[in-house]
Amino acid sequence: MNEYKPVDVRLYEKVALIRRVEEAIAEIYPSDKIKSPVHLAIGQEYICAAIIEELLATDYVCGTYRGHGVYLAKGGDLNAMMAELYGKKTGCAEGRAGSMHLVDAKQGVIGMSAVVGTGIPVAVGHALAIKQKKQNDVVVVFMGDGATEEGCFSESINFAAIHKLPILFVCENNQLAIHEPIEKRWATPKIKERMATYGIPAHQFSEPDIFSIYDYAKTHIERMRQGEGPAFMECITHRWSEHVGPNEDYDQGYRSIEESIAWRKKDVFLSLGQSLDPEVRAMVDKRIEQKIAAAIDFAENSPFPEPEELYKYVYA
Amino acid sequence: MNEYKPVDVRLYEKVALIRRVEEAIAEIYPSDKIKSPVHLAIGQEYICAAIIEELLATDYVCGTYRGHGVYLAKGGDLNAMMAELYGKKTGCAEGRAGSMHLVDAKQGVIGMSAVVGTGIPVAVGHALAIKQKKQNDVVVVFMGDGATEEGCFSESINFAAIHKLPILFVCENNQLAIHEPIEKRWATPKIKERMATYGIPAHQFSEPDIFSIYDYAKTHIERMRQGEGPAFMECITHRWSEHVGPNEDYDQGYRSIEESIAWRKKDVFLSLGQSLDPEVRAMVDKRIEQKIAAAIDFAENSPFPEPEELYKYVYA
C-alpha cells in the first residue's frame, strides 16, 4: 500500500471533510438555523471523493440535491455552501438555492437540481460544449439509482455515446428512492449490462472499495481526455441517514439496522483514517475542524439578503 | 408448408388488403380529397399482419401515425377509416382524427398518436388494466426505431417488466426517422440486447420472414396470456414511400434505390401471393378490391361534420 500514501491522505481528507461537514449540519439542524431541507450522504462520501480526486479545476461535476459531497470534493467553497444552507447573502447562490441547488461555477460545480434526473442531460451538454470547443476537459455526473429510471437518463446516455462525449456517468446505488426499495423500481439489477449495450465501458462496484473506484475512474477519465467517449460506473452503497433531514430512521420499519451494520463495518471514513499515520491524520482532522468552525462562523455572521434583492437575477 | 395453408391465406389477405388500401390512398391523394397527411407503410405490412394474426377481438393493438396497417390488421372498419381520411362525419373519429389518429375502440384498436413514442405507455396502461381486471387479453404495441429513442420507451419497458404485464413491444425498424438514418440516432444497433437486460424475451428479425415473425409472436402471446410478462421484437424493414405523402423519394439523395431493390425482391406481398393457389388468390384479391371500392364510395358519399358539432366531445 506504500505507493498509495499521498493519495491515501488526500482521499481521507476529502472523505473526512464531507463526513464531518454533514455531521455538523445534522448537529446544527435542530436549532432551525439551517433554512433548507438537507439530504445527507453520510456513508456514501467515498464514491465522489474517489472519482473526483483526479479531476482538474477546469473539469466539471454535477451532483444532485444530495450534493454536499460532490460540491466539496470538487473544491467548492465551504463557507459559501454553509452560508447558502443558512439562507445568507454570502451563500454560493446568494440565498436562492439552499442545500438542494448547490453551485460553484468557478470550481466547475454545475448547479444541482432537485428534480430527479434533470442534471444528467445538463451535464452531457457541458461535455458537448467541451467537445465543440476542442478542449480536453471532462465531466462527471452523479445520480441515484432512482434517477436512472427517468427517461432522460436513457436519452442522455445514448446521445453521449453517439457523440463520444467526455462524460463519466456515476450511479450511486443506495438501493432506495426515499423509502422505496429498488426491487419495486428496477425490473432487474442489470444496469451495467444495459449500459454496455450503448457501446460504452460499464462497471459495477458492489463493495465500498475506494481504491478500485479511484483507479477505474482515473483510467477512464484519461481515456475520455483522449476523445474515447463516455463510461458508466455503478457503485452499490448505503445511505445512513433518513432520506431528508438530520436523523437516522432505522426505527421506521421500511429497512432494518441489520443491513446497515455490514456497511458500517466497511465504513471508508474509519478504515482509511485508521490506515494513516496517526500524526498525519490528527493534522488533517484538525484542519478540517477548523475549516468547519470557520464556515459555521461565516454563515452565522453573514447577513440575509435584503428584500429589495428579490428581483435580482431573474434575467441575465 | 402444407400445414400453413389456412394461415397463408389469412396472412396474404391481410398483407394484400393493407398494401392495396395504401396504394389506393396514394392514387386518390393528388385529387386533394384526402384531407390529412398520410404516412404510408408500403413494404412493411407483413409485420403487423403476422403479429396481429393470432390476436382475439378482445385484445388490444396500438400503432402510430403510420397506422393504417395496424388498424386494418386488427379488424378496424375500413369504411370508417377511409371516411376519416376524407374528413367525413362517418369517419372512425367523426373527422377529428385524420390518418394520424386512427381508432376503433370496438375492435381493440387503441387511438394512435402523432407525437412519437407517446402511444407506448398508453398501451402499457391497457395491459395494466387487463392484469388488474384479471383478464387474459394481451396488448401489442408497434413503434418505429425512432420511438425507441424517447425516454418514455425505456420507462415503459421497465414498468411492464416489473409488473409482468401482458404486452408485446414491436419495433418496426425501417432505419429511418423521417430522413435521418439510424446511425445518427442510435449509439449501437444492440436494442434486443438492451431489452434482454430488463429480463424479458427479446428477438431481432433481420429478414422479412413473415412466418418466423408469426410463430414468435404466437408463442409469446400465448406466454403472456399465462401471465408470464412482456416480450420485445425488433423487425428490420424498409419503407418504400416518402416519410409523409403518397410518393416515393429515392431521387431526394438521402437514400438510394439500390438498398431498396434488395427489399423489394423480398416483398412479402408478392411472394406470399405467388405461393397461393391462383384461384384462391384471385378470390381474395377480388374481395379486397370490392371492399376498397366500397370504402372509397362510402367516404366520398358521406357528409362532412356540421360546424355546430365543433364543441362535441370536448368533455365526456
Add this chain to the structure above:
Amino acid sequence: MSTLDNNRLLKYYEAVNEGCEQAMQEDDSVFLMGLDVDDHKGIQGSTLGLVDKFGPERVFTTPLSEDAMTGVAIGAAMAGQRPIHVHIRMDFLMLCMNQLVNIAAKSHYMYGGTVQVPLVVRTIVGKSWGQGAQHSQGLHSMFAHIPGLKIVAPSNAYDAKGLMIQAVRDNNPVIVMEHRLLYGTEAYVPKEPYSVEFGKSRVIKNGNDITIVAISSMVAEAIKAAELLAEQGMNAEIIDPVTISPLDSTTIEKSVKKTGRLLIVDNAWLNCGISAEISARVAESDIITQKVKIRRLGFAATTCPTTPSLENVFYPSPKSIAIAASLLCDPSNTWEPTEQQCELAYQKNFKGPF
C-alpha cells in the same frame, strides 16, 4: 358548508385520504399509483393505510418515470379503470406535460368520443422552509389553458374530500391541486361520501366594499386580511373559485357588480394566469357597466428563492392583501396592519420536512 350529519373536524390530509378511500370503496376500478404512495409516510398522511386496506394491486408505487407513468394511467383509464396518480410536488408535472396535454386532454375529442380518460392527478404545491425554485410552483393556469382538462384547488378539508370524490367520478382527466401548508388545517367534514360540484365558485364571506377572489392557500390568507380590513371598516366579500377550470366567473361578476372593486389573489404567477383570466372576464362582462378597479396579487415575477428573507416578499400575505384591498377601496388610504396582526398560525407552525 354541508347539511350532512356526522361532521367531524378533520385535517386536510385526512380528508384527502378519506376521499381517496371512499372513492376506492365505491368503485373497484379505482386505484392509486405514484411514487411513495405505499410507504410509511404515505404522501404526508394523505395515502396512509390505503395499501393495507386495498392491497398492492390497487395501491402501488412506481419507478421514477413520471412521463410514462402518466401514459400508463391514461391507458388504464381508457381501458375502463379509474386511476388516481399522485405527485408529491406540482413542479414534477412538467415531466408529464406531453401525456397530459397531448393525450389525456385530447383523447375524448381526437378519437371522436369513442374513448374516455377518467384520470385523477393529485399534486401538492409546496411552500416555505426552503422549498425553493422547484418545489413551490402552482402551475394550475397552464392546465386551465388546455381544453379537455379540468383542474380544482381545494382550499380546505371539506372541499379536499368532496372534490376528490367528484374528481374520481368525473369521466375526464382532472388535476387536483392540493397545498402543503393546508395539510394541517381543519374543517368539519362529513363521514359519508359526498361530492363538491365542479364549476361553482363559493362565496366564503359576504361584503359590499370589495370582492377578493382567492385561490388555494390564498383563501386562508384572504380571510385573515378581511378580518384586518373589517377592523378598519372595510367589508370584503371573499370568493373561492374552487374549480379553476371550469371556472364559474358569473358568481364573481355578480359580486363585482355589487362592490365595484376586485382584488384577485393567486397562489401562482400573474402573467397569463387564472388571475388574468378572472380580471379579463370581469372587464369583458356584460353585466358590469361601471369601470371596475382591479388588482392582482400572486407570486412575485421571479423564481422562488429559498431564503426566508426573500421568500417573505415573494408571496402575497395577509398584510399585502389587506394593503392592496385598502388602496383599491380608497387610494388615499395609508393604513398598514402590523406584522403581528398578520401572522397566520399555520404558517408559524410549519417546519418541514417536506
Add this chain to the structure above:
Amino acid sequence: MSTLDNNRLLKYYEAVNEGCEQAMQEDDSVFLMGLDVDDHKGIQGSTLGLVDKFGPERVFTTPLSEDAMTGVAIGAAMAGQRPIHVHIRMDFLMLCMNQLVNIAAKSHYMYGGTVQVPLVVRTIVGKSWGQGAQHSQGLHSMFAHIPGLKIVAPSNAYDAKGLMIQAVRDNNPVIVMEHRLLYGTEAYVPKEPYSVEFGKSRVIKNGNDITIVAISSMVAEAIKAAELLAEQGMNAEIIDPVTISPLDSTTIEKSVKKTGRLLIVDNAWLNCGISAEISARVAESDIITQKVKIRRLGFAATTCPTTPSLENVFYPSPKSIAIAASLLCDPSNTWEPTEQQCELAYQKNFKGPF
C-alpha cells in the same frame, strides 16, 4: 420597418434561415441542433444549407429525445455555447417542459447569477391540411407564465430575421414561435444582420375606432379584417406585440385610451392566455379612465379537429375578426363580409406536406 439598405423581398423561412446563418457567422459559439435540421428539407427550408456552411459539428440532428436534448442544449449554454434548438412543431415542446420550466427558466436566479442560459428554442405552429390535435398548438402563454423565459412571435419575415438574431444575442432562454402558414409570406428584409428589440409592441396600422391586438399569424388576418372594416367606415388600429414575454402593454394601453375599444386576436386558446393578460392589463391600467369594450378571439375551446368543416370554425378568420370588431364599435351593427372578401391568399395556397 427598417432604415437599413439592401432590402429585398424575402420569404419568412428564408429570413429565419438568414437570421440563423448570420447569428452563426457572428459568433462561433452559436450552433444549431434538432431533429432533421441537417436533412434535404431543412425544416421547411429554414435551416437548408447551414450544415454545408458550418459543418456537422455546428449543425446536427439528434435522436428523438426532446427532453434530454433540451437539457443538453441548456448545459452547453451554461458552458458558454449559444445553442439554437429546433422543433418542427410547438406541440412537441410539451416533452421539454421540465427542462425549460424547471431548469432553463430558473438557473440564472436559482444559482445566484453565477450561470446564464443563452438558449434559443425555435418552434413552429402548424395549421390546416389536417394538422389536427397534436400539430397545431400555439402554446406561448404557458411559457409567458414562467419568469425567466422570454417568448417572441414573429408575424412577418422582417421580424423573423431580426428576432432570431436578437434571440441568439440575448443571454436568457428565448423561445421563438414561428408559424407554418407564414413561411411562404414575403417582406422586405435587409441583407445585413439587424435585431428587433424585445419588449416593444409595434403599431402596424393607425386607427381611431378600435384597437386590434393580433398575435403571430393573426396579424395578417387582422390586416385583412381591417381592410374590410375600412370599407364600412370603421378605422382599426392594429398592434402586434411582437414579443409575448416581455410584453409591452403600454403601447396597447395608449391605443385603447384613444379608441376605447379592444379586440385581441390570438393564435391560441383564450383561457389563461396572453389574450387574457392583455385584457387584464388594459382593465387594470391607470391611464385608462373609461370602461373599455373588450373582446377576445382565438382557438375555439376545443381540441383542434382535422376535418376542414370543423377546422374552419376552430380558428379566428378575417370574417370573424371583422364581425367582432364591428360589433364592438356598435352592437347594433348587422354587417357581415362575404366569404370571398375574406379569403387570404396564403391560406388558399397551403397544401402541405407538413
